[in-house]
Amino acid sequence: MIDRDEFYIELGAKLRAKREATGLTQADVAEVAGISRTSLTNMEGGRQRILVDQLVLLCGKLGASPAEVIPVETPRPKRDQAKLADIPVVQSFIQSVTGGQAR
């Protein structure tokens, strides 16, 4: 499951990074998407959601593809846990206390 707050924080951070890489100001970029500079500030901070058409316009101005900035689900933490659970001593501990029923 994607955490919605995290999703927009990450999306905003990526947009900001792209904008800073281009050297454009928030006002420059906000204008093409028809939003205020304040809105863009909030979007970059993950505090305001972005409509898809706005995202396309923003990305167009930034010379980026929306796919580059949209966060994808990262299974990393789960994988960490699974990897740890596969360590033989850990695996046998879990089995010994659950009768092999956990997970």
Added chain:
Amino acid sequence: MRPRRPRYARIRREVLDILERAGVTEPPVPVEQIARLLGARVMLSDFNNEISGILVRNEDQSVIGVAKEQSKTRQRFTIAHEIGHLVLHEGESVHIDREFRVKLRSRQSSMAVDVDEIEANAFAAALLMPETLLRHDVRNLDIDFDDASQVDALAKRYNVSGQAMTFRLLNLLGG
């Protein structure tokens, strides 16, 4: 949805409630007894230094596994940390902790998971070094963090590491 920010107020409430139920009035806090009170059995186990602790939830009884090669104070912190997961983070049937390191936030890291660990650490510190007891102990002290003997004496009294006590004092008294 997992919380994005550590819920310090909730942690404080949970810890106060647990300390009261366990009848803790002076240090050191009996952390294993508290685990039992909350339905968890503590098992020391040899994990080959691979992990420091593990929480396995069972319907009848949960199990907290603690690396026995760790120092006694570290074991107590691990138990308290796992109790934190037990109380604060429902849903996971098995939670494994490799080591308790302060992780710097990176864009790659999953914040939700980091928040869980931050919460469990805050819970452990609050449980092992209860605010009211510690404040009472230091009320007449002028803590000098350069003078290790003061902090060490408190660490000994609470049966925690000097490092854990230093962090706790800085959190409670600093700033």
